[in-house]
Amino acid sequence: MTLLQPLKIGNLKCKNNLVLAPMAGITDTPFRLLCLEGGAGLVCAEMVSSSALKYGNERSQNMLKISGKEHPLSMQIFGGEAQTLVLAAKLAEQAGADIVDINAGCPVKKVNKAGAGCVLLKDLNKLENMVASVVKNVKIPVTLKTRIGLTENNFLTKDIVNLAINAGASALVLHGRVASKMHNGPVNLDELSKAAKLAGGKITLIVNGGITKPEEAKILLETGADGIMVGRGAIGNPFIFKQIEDFLNTGIYREPTPKERLKKYKFLIQQNINFYGERVGLNRSKKTSGFWINNFAGAAKMRADFVLCQEPNKALSLLNLK
Ligand SMILES: Cc1cc2nc3c(=O)[nH]c(=O)nc-3n(C[C@H](O)[C@H](O)[C@H](O)COP(=O)(O)O)c2cc1C
Numbered sequence: 001m002t003l004l005q006p007l008k009i010g011n012l013k014c015k016n017n018l019v020l021a022p023m024a025g026i027t028d029t030p031f032r033l034l035c036l037e038g039g040a041g042l043v044c045a046e047m048v049s050s051s052a053l054k055y056g057n058e059r060s061q062n063m064l065k066i067s068g069k070e071h072p073l074s075m076q077i078f079g080g081e082a083q084t085l086v087l088a089a090k091l092a093e094q095a096g097a098d099i100v101d102i103n104a105g106c107p108v109k110k111v112n113k114a115g116a117g118c119v120l121l122k123d124l125n126k127l128e129n130m131v132a133s134v135v136k137n138v139k140i141p142v143t144l145k146t147r148i149g150l151t152e153n154n155f156l157t158k159d160i161v162n163l164a165i166n167a168g169a170s171a172l173v174l175h176g177r178v179a180s181k182m183h184n185g186p187v188n189l190d191e192l193s194k195a196a197k198l199a200g201g202k203i204t205l206i207v208n209g210g211i212t213k214p215e216e217a218k219i220l221l222e223t224g225a226d227g228i229m230v231g232r233g234a235i236g237n238p239f240i241f242k243q244i245e246d247f248l249n250t251g252i253y254r255e256p257t258p259k260e261r262l263k264k265y266k267f268l269i270q271q272n273i274n275f276y277g278e279r280v281g282l283n284r285s286k287k288t289s290g291f292w293i294n295n296f297a298g299a300a301k302m303r304a305d306f307v308l309c310q311e312p313n314k315a316l317s318l319l320n321l322k
Contacts, residue, residue, distance in 0.1 A: 003221040004248040007041055009204050010141025010170035012098055014072050016041035017227030018217070018241045019173075019206055020234055022076045022101065022145070025287065028063075030271035032070045034264070035234055039241030042072050044229075047103050050079030050088035051114065064095040074099035074143065078106060080115025082133040089134045089142070099170075100138060102131055104146040107179040118179035121150050124163050131167035141170035145208075148191040149178045157191045161198040161205075171204035173229055176220075183232070186210065189223060196224030214240075214247035221248075236291025238264065258296040262319045265292040269316060278312050296321065 007017040020027060020035040022044035027035075032043040045063070052060035066073060075097035077088040089100045104127055106117030120127045135142045144164050149156040157174070164172040174195050176187030187209035199205035208229035211217045220228045234240050239260075243253040256264075265285075273281035286307050293303040302318060309315040 003218060004245060005226075007204065007206075007227045009042075009099060009143065012072060012141055012170075014041035016241075016245060017206075017221075018042075018244055019227055019229040020044055020241075021208060021229045021231035022046055022074070022103075023231055023235070025284075026235060028275070028284075029065070029067050029070060030268055030275050031238070032073065033067065033271070034238040034268055035241065036070060038234075038238035039243075039245055040230075040234075040238075041227075041241075042074060042099075043070060044074040044076055044101060045097075047076045047078045047106065047111075048088065048092075049114075050077045050081075050084040050116075053077075053088045053091055054084050061091075064091060064097075066096045072098040074101045076101040076103050076145065078103035078111060078114075078116040080120070082130045085130055086133050086137045089138045093138045093140050097140060099141050099143055100134065101143045101145050101173070102134060104144060105175050105179070107182050118147060118150060121146065121156055121160075121179070124156070124159050128163040128167045131164065131169055135168040142168070143171040143173060144169045145173035145175070147175045147177060147179050148188055148195070151180050152178055155188075155191055157195050158198060161195050161203070165199075165203045169203065171206060171226075172199065173206045173208060174225075176207060176209040187220070189219070192220065192223040192225065199226075200224070211240075214244045214253050217244040218248065232291075235288050236261065236265075236294070258299075259321050261292060262321060266316055266319050269312075269319075273312055282310070282312050282315060293319070 007014040020040045020043040024046040027046050048063045075092040079085045092100045104120040111117040112119045176192045192207045205225045206227040206229050207220050207225040211230045212233040239256050246253040269285040272285045293299050306318050
């Protein structure tokens, strides 16, 4: 069986089945472009609040902006009400998204308080109706991203796969951890394999969780899912998609050197500065410094000096290795 293959989501064909996960504060335009260059077949934007879009919030509207080159792109929306999600999905479609994804997995309190994210798993009929309403009202493929359940003693895998199929979603993204585990601990491969059997040919299944190297991507693909999604493993290593591709094709892959990673980080910082302006661009870049500046002698000092530096050119000049 070829594990690496093109990914079909509704009428959209992605060149491979290696997907960048949506990550709030991380997967913005500069980072998405970097991951496409790094070999991702599909990239996902950070979640956008449907009610903020409904009330014309400027920051949320800006999050829908797409640069011409970042395709295929999935735009994720969250909310607790069908009508508001439909409105947000239409805006994402108008903005040029190739896919609109509904978040039913986020365990963050602020999101859950608004009746959105993983709490939607408490009422699967309501969730099915919400997804079906969005499917009916946009032309682009609609996908659902959720988890295998809320708690360990109550897996919802079977019901979730069925609801995604019944609602007419084009793909289901399943994070193999329950909501109470947040983003920690091992993923449940048994539940993901079960989902793959149930999905088999009826809906595209993308599985997610814990991929930091190609060997782990292979294990997740061996569940029988159609594709995998990489989250934190891509921060500081947007080359991971190409590494996975090489590993699946040849059984070997190359680790980027610290010098190569710093070069890519500097490129990203420059792109962030161009995109957000000097202050915001530099500060946003600093948030992920721990993912980029590591695994070489002197990394801790370089990171500390970089984080303290407020002047962009000086900050960039600190990121050099002899
Ligand atoms: C900083 C951060 C932000 C995230 N934001 C989102 C989000 O906006 N939407 C979403 O569906 N999941 C979000 N997630 C969850 C990821 O998409 C992914 O499901 C999770 O990190 C597990 O994958 P991983 O183990 O490969 O990181 C976020 C995760 C992190 C670490």
